[in-house]
Amino acid sequence: xxxxxxxxxxxxxxxxxxxxxxxxxxxxxxxxxxxxxxxxxxxxxxxxxxxxxxxxxxxxxxxxxxxxxxxxxxxxxxxxxxxxxxxxxxxxxxxxxxxxxxxxxxxxxxxxxxxxxxxxxxxxxxxxxxxxxxxxxxxxxxxxxxxxxxxxxxxxxxxxxxxxxxxxxxxxxxxxxxxxxxxxxxxxxxxxxxxxxxxxxxxxxxxxxxxxxxxxxxxxxxxxxxxxxxxxxxxx
Amino acid sequence: xxxxxxxxxxxxxxxxxxxxxxxxxxxxxxxxxxxxxxxxxxxxxxxxxxxxxxxxxxxxxxxxxxxxxxxxxxxxxxxxxxxxxxxxxxxxxxxxxxxxxxxxxxxxxxxxxxxxxxxxxxxxxxxxxxxxxxxxxxxxxxxxxxxxxxxxxxxxxxxxxxxxxxxxxxxxxxxxxxxxxxxxxxxxxxxxxxxxxxxxxxxxxxxxxxxxxxxxxxxxxxxxxxxxxxxxxxxx
Numbered sequence: 302x303x304x305x306x307x308x309x310x311x312x313x314x315x316x317x318x319x320x321x322x323x324x325x326x327x328x329x330x331x332x333x334x335x336x337x338x339x340x341x342x343x344x345x346x347x348x349x350x351x352x353x354x355x356x357x358x359x360x361x362x363x364x365x366x367x368x369x370x371x372x373x374x375x376x377x378x379x380x381x382x383x384x385x386x387x388x389x390x391x392x393x394x395x396x397x398x399x400x401x402x403x404x405x406x407x408x409x410x411x412x413x414x415x416x417x418x419x420x421x422x423x424x425x426x427x428x429x430x431x432x433x434x435x436x437x438x439x440x441x442x443x444x445x446x447x448x449x450x451x452x453x454x455x456x457x458x459x460x461x462x463x464x465x466x467x468x469x470x471x472x473x474x475x476x477x478x479x480x481x482x483x484x485x486x487x488x489x490x491x492x493x494x495x496x497x498x499x500x501x502x503x504x505x506x507x508x509x510x511x512x513x514x515x516x517x518x519x520x521x522x523x524x525x526x527x528x529x530x531x532x533x534x535x536x537x
Numbered sequence: 538x539x540x541x542x543x544x545x546x547x548x549x550x551x552x553x554x555x556x557x558x559x560x561x562x563x564x565x566x567x568x569x570x571x572x573x574x575x576x577x578x579x580x581x582x583x584x585x586x587x588x589x590x591x592x593x594x595x596x597x598x599x600x601x602x603x604x605x606x607x608x609x610x611x612x613x614x615x616x617x618x619x620x621x622x623x624x625x626x627x628x629x630x631x632x633x634x635x636x637x638x639x640x641x642x643x644x645x646x647x648x649x650x651x652x653x654x655x656x657x658x659x660x661x662x663x664x665x666x667x668x669x670x671x672x673x674x675x676x677x678x679x680x681x682x683x684x685x686x687x688x689x690x691x692x693x694x695x696x697x698x699x700x701x702x703x704x705x706x707x708x709x710x711x712x713x714x715x716x717x718x719x720x721x722x723x724x725x726x727x728x729x730x731x732x733x734x735x736x737x738x739x740x741x742x743x744x745x746x747x748x749x750x751x752x753x754x755x756x757x758x759x760x761x762x763x764x765x766x767x768x769x770x771x772x773x
Contacts, residue, residue: 391624394711395631401701402638455694465637475630 303335307349307359310340311422311495313534315526318422318494320408320487321370322358323522327483328374330518332381343427343434370487371400374480386480399473399484406459407485411492411500413452416443418496421535422528449498456500460507467506471513478517486514490522497529539571543585543595546576547658547731549770551762554658554730556644556723557606558594559758563719564610566754568617579663579670606723607636610716622716635709635720642695643724647736649688652679654732657771658764685734692736696743703742707749714753722750726758733765 306329309319317323317338329336341348341357352359352366360367360376367376374386374396387393412419416435420443423431436442463485466473473481489511492500501508515523528534542565545555553559553574565572577584577593588595588602596603596612603612610622610632623629648655652671656679659667672678699721702709709717725747728736737744751759764770 385627388627389625391621391710391715392628392631394706394709394715395628395635395717397706398634398638398698398702398709398717399631401698402634405697405701406642406695458691458694459642461641462634462637465641466634470630470633473630473634474627479627479630481631481634 303337304329305337305339305361307341307352307357307361308338309357310342310424311528312424313526313528313531314340316422316494316528316531317525318419318491319357320403320491321356323487323490324370324483325358325360325373326521327478327486327514327518328377328386328480330521331386331478331483332377332384334377334381342424343430371397371484374483386483388480396480396484399481402462403485403488407456407488410452410454410456410459411488413446413455414449414498414500415452415492415496416446418498418528422495453498453500460501460505463510464506467510472510478514482514486511486522489514490525493522494525494527497535539573540565541573541575541597543577543588543593543597544574545593546578546660547764548660549762549764549767550576552658552730552764552767553761554655554727555593556639556727557592559723559726560606560719561594561596561609562757563714563722563754564613564622564716566757567622567714567719568613568620570613570617578660579666607633607720610719622719624716632716632720635717638698639721639724643692643721646688646690646692646695647724647728649682649691650685650734650736651688651728651732652682654734654764658731689734689736696737696741699746700742703746708746714750718750722747722758725750726761729758730761730763733771 306322306325308317308322310317317340346355349355349357349359352368354368356368358368358370358373360373362380365376367373378385378387387396420428420431432443435446439446470476472478473485489500492498501511542558542561544553544558546553553576582591585591585593585595588604590604592604594604594606594609596609598616601612603609614621614623623632656664656667668679671682675682706712708714709721725736728734737747
């Protein structure tokens with residue numbers, strides 16, 4: 302039986318823009334696993350109540366339910382050990398750092414750049430929830446958070462180590478992409494799906510890596526629906 | 538025969554403050570290898586001309602000479618495979634990221650904080666060289682670089698992913714320190730040896746990790762001579 306994954310969607314159901322869900326999409330593609338993706342929205346808490354919590358991704362594999370993108374990586378490596386995502390103990394310890402690097406170094410700058418794009422993409426029924434939870438977590442209004450030039454400048458600084466690594470290698474994990482690449486790339490898919498903003502200049506080694514990542518596994522990233530592909534979807 | 542390492546020293550020969558040499562000191566201690574450390578100064582290019590380049594660390598192991606801290610890690614793992622520093626291919630690919638993280642994300646903020654301390658510690662014969670090379674590389678005078686509050690603020694932001702990882706684990710490499718820890722910790726030893734500046738508040742998980750790192754391998758870091766230990770060494 303194919304796997305099932307509950308995945309965040311927007312006001313157009315084709316828009317799938319959670320960075321955490323994108324990590325798992327790439328991880329599943331890496332392992333060549335079939336999966337049914339079930340669109341889900343922020344306020345549909347009952348639909349995933351069976352998982353014991355209220356966020357996606359939620360992966361269902363027969364009798365087993367797994368939540369949290371990193372825990373899903375671990376689960377997939379345990380149950381489907383071919384083509385490991387995380388590797389042995391040392392490799393996995395180091396993979397954890399990429400989780401924090403993407404969530405704590407890259408995400409804040411990206412969020413300041415795309416927060417109003419995110420708000421535009423969220424389903425109307427979810428907008429109040431989105432605004433309330435984000436404003437509470439960050440202690441300011443969405444409109445105050447929105448500061449693309451500050452966001453891009455913070456992102457530019459935070460990208461330095463990624464840039465260094467990608468000047469010497471095609472992927473963070475070496476000659477082929479692996480768990481570390483997927484862990485970080487989710488946040489670039491987040492921005493790509495909801496926004497027309499250019500996060501990285503095309504002379505940047507990070508840009509070339511993004512292009513390579515988009516083409517991996519049959520173009521799983523490249524083929525994703527973006528707000529800019531939807532007629533009338535993007536203001537301006 | 539014991540290994541030999543040429544190591545940067547300051548105006549007091551006991552001061553050993555190169556972040557790259559500290560990486561190797563820790564790596565050697567990790568493997569339990571004996572080593573004679575030969576003090577060396579920036580302008581003593583002839584003393585290491587046999588290595589084909591002009592920087593330390595230079596490791597000499599019998600007939601073999603190895604330069605560059607990361608290449609020395611690789612060499613040590615090849616020749617002394619017990620207690621690996623870098624691990625298998627995936628683990629090593631990820632270890633590279635810590636090199637760039639420390640050099641490109643952490644070092645700039647630390648440098649802005651300690652640059653005049655460094656200048657004070659450098660041997661008088663090396664000061665002109667130090668000033669000229671650093672000012673050329675960074676495009677401004679040492680005095681302009683010196684901006685501790687800006688440096689500490691940049692460092693604070695750059696530490697976020699480290700903080701996240703060290704909230705959940707004692708070391709970057711898990712339950713015991715490894716190559717990733719040494720790669721990053723070198724820059725904290727750099728600051729510790731030359732400066733009295735507190736880079737990290739004592740409530741920070743990074744602070745607790747620094748304390749643990751100082752105590753590793755018989756206190757190799759804790760026992761290092763600091764400028765503040767030298768009578769009359771520290772202005773103010």
